[in-house]
Amino acid sequence: xxxxxxxxxALSIQEGENATMNCSYKTSINNxxxxxxxxxxxxxxLILIRSNEREKHSGRLRVTLDTSKKSSSLLxxxxxxxxxxxxxxxxxxxxxxxxxxxxxxxxFVKA
Amino acid sequence: DAGVIQSPxxxxxxxxxxxxxxxxxxxxxxxxxxxxxxMMRGLELLIYFNNNVPIDDSGxxxxxxxxxxxxxxxxxxxxxxSEPRDSAVYFCASSPTGGLSYGYTFGSGTRLTVV
Numbered sequence: 001x002x003x004x005x006x007x008x009x010a011l012s013i014q015e016g017e018n019a020t021m022n023c024s025y026k027t028s029i030n031n032x033x034x035x036x037x038x039x040x041x042x043x044x045x046l047i048l049i050r051s052n053e054r055e056k057h058s059g060r061l062r063v064t065l066d067t068s069k070k071s072s073s074l075l076x077x078x079x080x081x082x083x084x085x086x087x088x089x090x091x092x093x094x095x096x097x098x099x100x101x102x103x104x105x106x107x108f109v110k111a
Numbered sequence: 112d113a114g115v116i117q118s119p120x121x122x123x124x125x126x127x128x129x130x131x132x133x134x135x136x137x138x139x140x141x142x143x144x145x146x147x148x149x150m151m152r153g154l155e156l157l158i159y160f161n162n163n164v165p166i167d168d169s170g171x172x173x174x175x176x177x178x179x180x181x182x183x184x185x186x187x188x189x190x191x192x193s194e195p196r197d198s199a200v201y202f203c204a205s206s207p208t209g210g211l212s213y214g215y216t217f218g219s220g221t222r223l224t225v226v
Binding site for chain 2: 033035041042043044045048088098099100101102103104
């Protein structure tokens with residue numbers, strides 16, 4: 001089964017609006033990562049948040065992590081048409097050595 | 112750095128044929144991963160190498176799949192014989208460590224179609 005489960009599965013917004021995607025996971029983790037995948041391309045690493053961190057920012061991206069709820073959220077502010085892509089969360093389990101990816105959220109930003 | 116380089120970008124082959132996918136990781140990255148992506152199953156880890164040694168191949172679907180990493184700059188994923196259900200996009204990714212503290216850098220993938 002998937003370690004990370006993204007919600008919603010798909011999201012459609014207008015350019016300029018904020019987009020929020022959520023990720024839930026099942027086991028203890030070392031860190032959680034978010035990736036973007038444009039159609040027909042490989043995944044691109046966006047941001048990594050460690051298990052002892054609660055919030056992290058990178059440009060228009062804001063990631064939060066709540067280890068008590070085993071959940072994370074990715075906020076993209078002032079979205080642009082170029083943000084249209086699939087977004088995946090990925091977790092590195094405590095004591096493990098591999099990263100498990102969720103099923104992804106498909107974001108469509110309308111110009 | 113040119114990033115993770117995969118070849119070919121597209122491969123169409125007939126059922127029963129041998130297929131070899133190639134990957135050149137980023138120089139200095141000592142961990143390499145092969146993933147398979149399909150609409151039905153999402154992104155699945157097939158095999159993980161650390162310092163050219165296979166650490167976990169539990170994701171390799173069957174004996175028809177094999178992977179090698181003869182040196183730090185090259186890896187192959189082979190399917191023999193190929194079947195239509197192997198059709199997917201295959202990604203190679205590398206990381207400076209086991210990926211636990213850093214993100215992965217993915218290649219552009221090989222889209223495999225088995226007819």
